[in-house]
Amino acid sequence: MNCPEVQELLSAYYDGELDEARSSAVAAHIETCAECKAELDVFAKLTRLTESLDAPAPSDQIWNQIQQHLHDSPTTDQTGKDNHHTTGRRNFFKWGGGTLAAVFLLAVGTGWWFFQSGREVKEHQHNHQQFTAEFGQYLDLFTQDPSAAQQFLLAKYQNQPLQEGQIPEKTGYKPFISKGLPADYRLESAHLFKMPCCTCVQAVCKRNDGSTLAIFEHDKEETSEWFGDRPNVCIACKDRKCCLVEFDQQIAASWKRGSHYITLIGVRDLDEVDRFVTWSNKHQPTATN
Numbered sequence: 001m002n003c004p005e006v007q008e009l010l011s012a013y014y015d016g017e018l019d020e021a022r023s024s025a026v027a028a029h030i031e032t033c034a035e036c037k038a039e040l041d042v043f044a045k046l047t048r049l050t051e052s053l054d055a056p057a058p059s060d061q062i063w064n065q066i067q068q069h070l071h072d073s074p075t076t077d078q079t080g081k082d083n084h085h086t087t088g089r090r091n092f093f094k095w096g097g098g099t100l101a102a103v104f105l106l107a108v109g110t111g112w113w114f115f116q117s118g119r120e121v122k123e124h125q126h127n128h129q130q131f132t133a134e135f136g137q138y139l140d141l142f143t144q145d146p147s148a149a150q151q152f153l154l155a156k157y158q159n160q161p162l163q164e165g166q167i168p169e170k171t172g173y174k175p176f177i178s179k180g181l182p183a184d185y186r187l188e189s190a191h192l193f194k195m196p197c198c199t200c201v202q203a204v205c206k207r208n209d210g211s212t213l214a215i216f217e218h219d220k221e222e223t224s225e226w227f228g229d230r231p232n233v234c235i236a237c238k239d240r241k242c243c244l245v246e247f248d249q250q251i252a253a254s255w256k257r258g259s260h261y262i263t264l265i266g267v268r269d270l271d272e273v274d275r276f277v278t279w280s281n282k283h284q285p286t287a288t289n
Helices: 003-014 019-031 032-053 059-070 080-089 099-110 119-144 144-154 164-171 270-282
Strands: 158-161 185-194 199-207 214-218 231-238 240-247 250-256 260-266
Touching: 003 099, 003 199, 032 144, 032 185, 032 214, 119 144, 119 240, 119 260, 144 185, 144 214, 164 185, 164 231, 231 270, 240 270, 250 270
Parallel strands: none
Antiparallel strands: 158 185, 185 199, 199 214, 214 260, 231 240, 240 250, 250 260
16 A cells, blocks of 8 residues: 555544455554654544543533433333443433544634644545534524425435335335334435435424424434534433434434434434334334345
């Protein structure tokens, strides 16, 4: 491998996302190349500095919901899991992002622009910064006019409409919405989006009262670039670790489902999150073949 090839892979190498062969090739090159090793050291330094920053504190409203949720929930879900669930429901974790998201948050939050070295890092910085701003606009619109928010998203990113019966065929697996929705919810529209963060299936759903909930199913765990510096906290919802983000009196919630992640936009409270987590547990994903 030469230097340009290695530098293009440094971010994925640092995050442990390369296969064994490419990871070994990058490691061998770094041992003999001071320039590429210095580039790799930048990622480590940025990550350490980012981890030292304080995360925004969730508001009293979301903390009150969490406290009530813990009070109302049984401390034991199954025999033999008492300690796991009791501990899980009382420990909150700061929501961390991947290396590239960390680079962006550090640059915006502290002005450490001089750590950005190399064209690849700068390009990713721009993409993440732009996407965070655009998704922030989507969230702001969603609280006021979900239909306008959806049109904004459709105009911004490449997308393909999905008919309800064709979703598994178009995606190659059976997403959350292909199994239907919990009672009192109906599917209004579905799209396959290609966004800077990931490729995802998005569904716009309606409650019985006519209000709107959006569901994103994506293949990337890190969603820090989706929500920027909005207050966040992670708790246990049923048997899943759920990361919650508050925006204008509403909640966004994310958790893992199989090899993908579900993110709900416009959730009213934690009871609604629990309802969707329970539903997703009953309808685990499978490949179309």
